[in-house]
Amino acid sequence: MTHDPEELEPSGDPRLAGLLRGLNDDDFARTDAPAGxxxxxxxxxxxxxxxxxxxxxxxxxxxxxxxxxxxxxxxxxxxxxxxxxxxxxxAAAAAAVVAAGAATIVATRSGPDERLLASATLEQLEPLGRTSATARLVDEDGTTHLVIDASNMAPPPAGSSYELWLIDRKVSDPRSLGTVTGSEDIVVPSSIDPKTYAIVDISLEPDDGDHRHSGHSLMRGTLG
Amino acid sequence: MSVDLAERVRMSEHGAGVGDAARDVRSLAAEFRRGDERALERVYRDHSALVYSYCRRALGEHRAADATQEVFLAAWRSRERYRPDAGSIAGWLMGIARFKVIDAYRAAGRDLSDPASPATSDVGTDSVDLEQMALRMLVADALLTLPERAREMVRKAYFDDQTHAQIAEHAGVPLGTVKSDIRRGLQRLERHLEAFDDARP
The missing domain is CATH 1.10.287 (Helix Hairpins)
Structure with missing residues (x-):
């Protein structure tokens, strides 16, 4: 079967056919811009x-x-x-998140049987005012916990919630640790290896029944 | 770290920003142009991976973040010059990115203190290559925004080098449908090239 000349060189922008034929895998490869x-x-x-x-x-x-x-x-x-x-x-979310004077610093326990494995300071991915948070990965009697210490974290906007995630270093597979409201102490399931899933992420999730990550991350840090 | 087309298409269904309805895209462009700062956030969310990946490929990881920042700042500062009727916002951003990357490349080429810098490189030739790379990456993104059937047909015609008649036979649709799908698909891809050309340094 032979090509109709119009098929090979379609009318319109003369660059397009050559660009399409020249596409290679590298042209499709994408890397997310750095957090922050x-x-x-x-x-x-x-x-x-x-x-x-x-x-x-x-x-x-x-x-x-x-x-x-x-x-x-x-x-x-x-x-x-x-x-x-x-x-x-x-600041789609930030305007709602930043509430002056809404300090909700919650002291988390630091018991004697706790062993610190790794920690991270979470960076704001969008302006969130004075909100700050740190994450600590601790071992407690053989169970791994992720302890979030948050301060100045306002309640989420109506119709949405905050969700905590551990994400692999390639940022391709977010694993949910559930909904959070501020400081939390959450047991990390043994199916998640924090050495691989080292990125701690807090996202804003609309209450839409979709369990996947919304793509709207508010804060993020890497355990180290 | 290359991702094949099928994988990219699968990922695009997970809200990578390419599945927006045409109406959303139009209103986003209008809001961006008017100076709505939240529109900038969405534009960044939808297109920063494309812009950053291009800058990273052309300039290396070390300088990619700075260049990406310059692209979005330039786009914001000149937002009133963006004409939604002259093409896609992705095309316009990549048109700006091309100028920023070429500038950064030239600046690095002049840095003779760096033994690794290509002192003998011909910037004229390089800038053609850098522009072609920007256009191909833009077309790769744009391809993923086509309706599935048109995308498949364009893929078969240009990647697999099938004739329109072969595509029609495989898909079990009339030849005229293949021709019109491909023509409309190409027209949509051209909108991205128009915006690319419309960008100014």
């Missing part, structure tokens, strides 16, 4: 916005700070609105 890169981009965008505002304000701030009750726009209102906008920055 988006937070860094968001930070630079926020800095852009801040410097643009400083330019627009000129030296007005200094004067306003020393002349409470003076005439003109109340600068405090402007700044509050600016802050709100900055916080909106790519």
């Amino acid at each position: 890169l988006f937070a860094s981009i968001a930070g630079r965008i926020a800095a852009d916005a801040e410097s643009a505002r400083s330019l627009a304000r000129g030296g007005a701030d200094d004067r306003a700070d020393h002349s409470a009750g003076g005439s003109g726009e109340p600068p405090a209102v402007v700044r509050l609105a600016d802050r709100r906008r900055t916080r909106l920055l790519v």
Whole structure:
């Protein structure tokens, strides 16, 4: 069977046929960008916005700070609105997560029969305000536990929950350890080897009945 | 770490961002252009693996994150120049990425203190290669967004080198269906190339 000339060189963009024929496995291979890169981009965008505002304000701030009750726009209102906008920055969940004063530091026990195997500080993958968390992998009488110490973790937005995961280093197979609300002490099933599944991940999961990882990770760290 | 096409297609069903309905994609593009910062997050989520993988392949792991950051910052700062009617956002991002990668490549080439840097390399030739690599990776992504039947037919026609008549016989559909599926598929792929060309440094 022979090719119709139109099949070999279709009309339209003359580059397309050659690009399709030249595709190789490497063209399909993808590596996820490093965790935290988006937070860094968001930070630079926020800095852009801040410097643009400083330019627009000129030296007005200094004067306003020393002349409470003076005439003109109340600068405090402007700044509050600016802050709100900055916080909106790519923070679909963060706006709900960051609740001022919602400190929920829960002390976790550190008994004498606990042996620390590995630990990790979880990095924010998107701006979450003062929320922070660490993870410790401990052995307790031959049982492996993952202990999460979280602080300033606000309740999840309505219709969603936080879920804790251990993920393999290739980030291809997330294993759920269940729903979390803040600090937790969870037994790691023996079917999960934390040496391989070393990435601790907290995701925001919509209550949609889908048990898979939503792809919306809030915090992440690697046990080491 | 190569992933074959079938595997990529399977993964795309797990919400890798390529299965969005056309309407969603259009409204996302409009929100992005208007300066909705949440739209940037979605654009990043959907396309950062493509942009980062390209930067990593062209520049190495060490410089890939910086280059990726520059691409998304440039896209955000020039978002008003993005024209949704001139093609896909993936194409536009990769068009920008191509310029950033070529810039970074040139900068590294001038770094004569680095004995590993290709001091004798011809940047003119390299930039053609770097652009071709960007286009192929873009087309690979775009292929996965086609409806399954069209994708299979394009794959058979261009990877397996089958004639349209052979494809029709295998699939048990009329030849005209094969021709129109492939034509429409190619037209959709072209939208990505248009946006690529529309990007400015």
